[in-house]
Amino acid sequence: MDIFYLFVLFLSCRIQAVRGQMKLSPETRTVLRGEEARFTCSTSNTQWTVMLWLLSGTPVLTISKEYGVLPSINPNVTAVTSLVSPGDSWVFVLNSTERHNQGPVTCDLQGIDRKTASLFVQEKGSVKVVGDNRLAFQGHSVLFECQAAGWYPLPTLQWQVNDNKVNQGEYSISSEESGKSLFTVTSKLNVTAAKSSHVACLASVSALAPPLKSSVRLTVVTEVVQEGDDCTVPLAVTASLSALLLLLLLCVCTVLWLRQRRQAKPSPQEAIRFDQSVSGRSSVAEATGGKVNLGYSGEGPTDAVFNELIMETRRQEDFVGFHKVPDVVYSSSPSPHSKGPPQVCLSEENSKNVRRITTV
Numbered sequence: 001m002d003i004f005y006l007f008v009l010f011l012s013c014r015i016q017a018v019r020g021q022m023k024l025s026p027e028t029r030t031v032l033r034g035e036e037a038r039f040t041c042s043t044s045n046t047q048w049t050v051m052l053w054l055l056s057g058t059p060v061l062t063i064s065k066e067y068g069v070l071p072s073i074n075p076n077v078t079a080v081t082s083l084v085s086p087g088d089s090w091v092f093v094l095n096s097t098e099r100h101n102q103g104p105v106t107c108d109l110q111g112i113d114r115k116t117a118s119l120f121v122q123e124k125g126s127v128k129v130v131g132d133n134r135l136a137f138q139g140h141s142v143l144f145e146c147q148a149a150g151w152y153p154l155p156t157l158q159w160q161v162n163d164n165k166v167n168q169g170e171y172s173i174s175s176e177e178s179g180k181s182l183f184t185v186t187s188k189l190n191v192t193a194a195k196s197s198h199v200a201c202l203a204s205v206s207a208l209a210p211p212l213k214s215s216v217r218l219t220v221v222t223e224v225v226q227e228g229d230d231c232t233v234p235l236a237v238t239a240s241l242s243a244l245l246l247l248l249l250l251c252v253c254t255v256l257w258l259r260q261r262r263q264a265k266p267s268p269q270e271a272i273r274f275d276q277s278v279s280g281r282s283s284v285a286e287a288t289g290g291k292v293n294l295g296y297s298g299e300g301p302t303d304a305v306f307n308e309l310i311m312e313t314r315r316q317e318d319f320v321g322f323h324k325v326p327d328v329v330y331s332s333s334p335s336p337h338s339k340g341p342p343q344v345c346l347s348e349e350n351s352k353n354v355r356r357i358t359t360v
Contacts, residue, residue, distance in 0.1 A: 021045045024107045024115035030207045032124050037097050039117055040082055041107035042089035050110040053079070053092050055119075056103035063090055097121045099152070099181075123182060125150030126212070127203040133217040136193040142218060144191060146201030149184040153205065157187050160200040160215075193220040 021044040031037050041051060051063040061077050062070045069079050076096060082089035094101060102121040108114040130145040148155050157173055159166040171189040178184065191199060196219045204211030 022107075022109055022113045022115055024117050026117060028118045028120070030120040030122060031097050032122050032205075032207045033099060034096055035207075037094040037101075037105075037119055039092045039105050039107070039119075040089060041092065041109075041115065042082065042084065043109060043112070044088065045109070045112055046088065048088075048109045048112050051090060052108040052110060053077070054104075054106040054108065055094075055101060057106070061092065094119075099123070120207075122205045122207045123150065123152035124205070124208055124212070125155065125182065125184075125203070127201055127214045129199070129201050129214045129216050131216065133219065135219045135221065138193055138195075138220050138222045140193050142191050142193055144189045144199055144201075144216070146187045146189070146203075146214070147184065148186075148201075148203035148212075149182075151183045151185070151203065151205060152181060154183045155185055155203045155205050156211075157185050158202045158204075158211075159187070159189050160202065161191065162197045163200075191218065193218065196220045 022041070023043070024039060024041050026039070029037055029039065041053075049065050051065075052059055053061040053063075055077075060074045061072050061079055063079055064070055072078075076094065078093050078095070079090050080093065082091050092105070092107070097119075099121050102119055104116050105119050106114055106116045125148060127146065127148045130147060134142055134144075136142045144159075146157065146159070148157055154175055159171055166189065171187050173185060173187045175183055175185045185203070187201065189199070196217070198215050199218050200213055200215035202211045202213050
């Protein structure tokens with residue numbers, strides 16, 4: 001009997017020694033969906049022939065000590081030899097992790113031993129502070145809301161004001177789960193507007209470093225209250241506006257006055273024409289004893305010039321009030337065969353008579 005117990009003890013120690021020659025690391029790995037996951041299986045037992053890798057109990061890759069990595073039906077997995085112990089250490093690589101890959105990862109040395117590690121696949125969502133930048137009066141309370149959607153597992157939410165963490169008791173958190181086992185977390189924070197600052201919301205899971213961050217700007221303004229009858233600012237504004245309006249009114253009056261003066265003052269040409277008309281009429285009146293025949297014109301000026309002179313003389317007489325010129329009642333042109341001077345009939349009747357002027 002003693003020999004039997006000694007044999008069992010020897011066999012147990014042998015098995016423990018063999019098991020101590022195999023190692024799988026890391027024991028736990030957490031990655032984000034889409035990232036690469038690596039596990040290393042090594043052994044000091046040179047007697048192994050086949051290494052089998054399993055995901056959640058399903059074989060996905062086989063490695064032969066003699067032939068290396070054998071072809072696999074799963075294109076998302078592969079293995080490479082480790083530089084630490086070439087030939088007896090292999091690195092299992094899961095290229096792009098998915099949520100269904102989460103679970104146990106097993107390295108099985110056929111006929112020798114097997115080790116199992118755990119793989120966790122997390123989902124990175126989004127984070128957003130609802131609304132835009134805020135403007136508030138000093139001392140007022142401002143409500144901020146943050147929403148983190150599409151996360152797995154439940155993300156950790158944290159508020160910061162000017163990069164200083166806010167105590168968890170100062171904000172509320174609520175969460176809900178969608179049909180794809182994704183979580184949405186909503187948090188609300190009340191901030192007393194003391195000074196302008198940045199308000200940020202951070203969301204993360206264990207595999208995410210650094211966390212996702214969304215921030216807005218809080219601008220704080222001070223309300224100015226005027227005490228008593230302090231009207232300095234309104235008076236200054238009113239005085240400035242009054243001075244501006246007065247200056248504008250003065251400019252308008254100056255422009256109107258200059259325009260009126262320019263219209264009332266006769267032009268140099270009119271003054272010269274008026275002087276010539278007065279001097280001419282004076283000399284004619286002196287020579288004829290005051291009887292001027294306005295219907296007669298000597299040789300020299302044309303008909304157009306004569307008409308213009310007559311009309312200008314009439315306008316000047318009405319304006320200045322010179323001696324009244326007898327009205328021309330009738331004038332006839334001489335016949336081609338007559339040798340006498342043209343006949344002009346003058347009348348000094350009242351102004352109701354119609355004046356008729358005929359060109360001679």
